[in-house]
Amino acid sequence: KNEVEQSPQNLTAQEGEFITINCSYSVGISALHWLQQHPGGGIVSLFMLSSGKKKHGRLIATINIQEKHSSLHITASHPRDSAVYICAVWRSSGGSNYKLTFGKGTLLTVNP
Amino acid sequence: NAGVMQNPRHLVRRRGQEARLRCSPMKGHSHVYWYRQLPEEGLKFMVYLQKENIIDESGMPKERFSAEFPKEGPSILRIQQVVRGDSAAYFCASSPFFSSGNTIYFGEGSWLTVV
Numbered sequence: 001k002n003e004v005e006q007s008p009q010n011l012t013a014q015e016g017e018f019i020t021i022n023c024s025y026s027v028g029i030s031a032l033h034w035l036q037q038h039p040g041g042g043i044v045s046l047f048m049l050s051s052g053k054k055k056h057g058r059l060i061a062t063i064n065i066q067e068k069h070s071s072l073h074i075t076a077s078h079p080r081d082s083a084v085y086i087c088a089v090w091r092s093s094g095g096s097n098y099k100l101t102f103g104k105g106t107l108l109t110v111n112p
Numbered sequence: 113n114a115g116v117m118q119n120p121r122h123l124v125r126r127r128g129q130e131a132r133l134r135c136s137p138m139k140g141h142s143h144v145y146w147y148r149q150l151p152e153e154g155l156k157f158m159v160y161l162q163k164e165n166i167i168d169e170s171g172m173p174k175e176r177f178s179a180e181f182p183k184e185g186p187s188i189l190r191i192q193q194v195v196r197g198d199s200a201a202y203f204c205a206s207s208p209f210f211s212s213g214n215t216i217y218f219g220e221g222s223w224l225t226v227v
């Protein structure tokens with residue numbers, strides 16, 4: 001079992017729909033990132049969370065540390081939101097070092 | 113302030129050749145991370161470096177792969193005697209401070225194809 005699990009793996013939506021992508025992790029973490037990757041493109045960090053909720057435009061990210069679960073929501077989805085969304089957690093790699101462990105990503109396609 | 117710069121963006125190598133991937137972190141960032149993304153797989157940690165030091169190379173294959181981050185110049189990920197299985201996207205990221213959950217900035221990636 002992967003330490004970071006995302007669901008769904010693939011998601012197709014119509015423009016305007018509300019979208020939720022989930023991330024569960026099984027290790028202790030210091031923070032969690034939601035990342036966005038367009039096909040053949042680079043990676044952008046959308047949010048870094050260690051507790052609670054953050055909002056940026058149409059994007060909302062929440063985290064529940066006790067339940068080891070985070071969600072990324074997109075309101076009023078648009079075709080330009082089509083991308084792979086990746087959950088990544090900072091976890092200790094021994095001593096005072098940390099490293100990112102990634103989920104496999106959720107491929108989101110928003111149709112016009 | 114330029115972002116994390118990686119080059120080349122695309123690199124084609126024949127089996128047995130060497131591949132060198134470069135990463136210039138954001139200005140003021142002294143922590144560099146390399147990640148590999150194999151086709152149809154997620155990103156995997158390879159190595160974490162600070163200037164002139166390898167801090168954690170637990171994700172790096174023991175043979176043929178090496179990384180450095182010299183006092184001057186970019187970080188280099190070097191793959192010797194490449195094989196088809198090395199074909200992947202290699203991403204570099206940087207952060208300004210100690211890696212305990214800080215914001216991290218990714219480059220555009222270097223796509224290596226081994227033919």
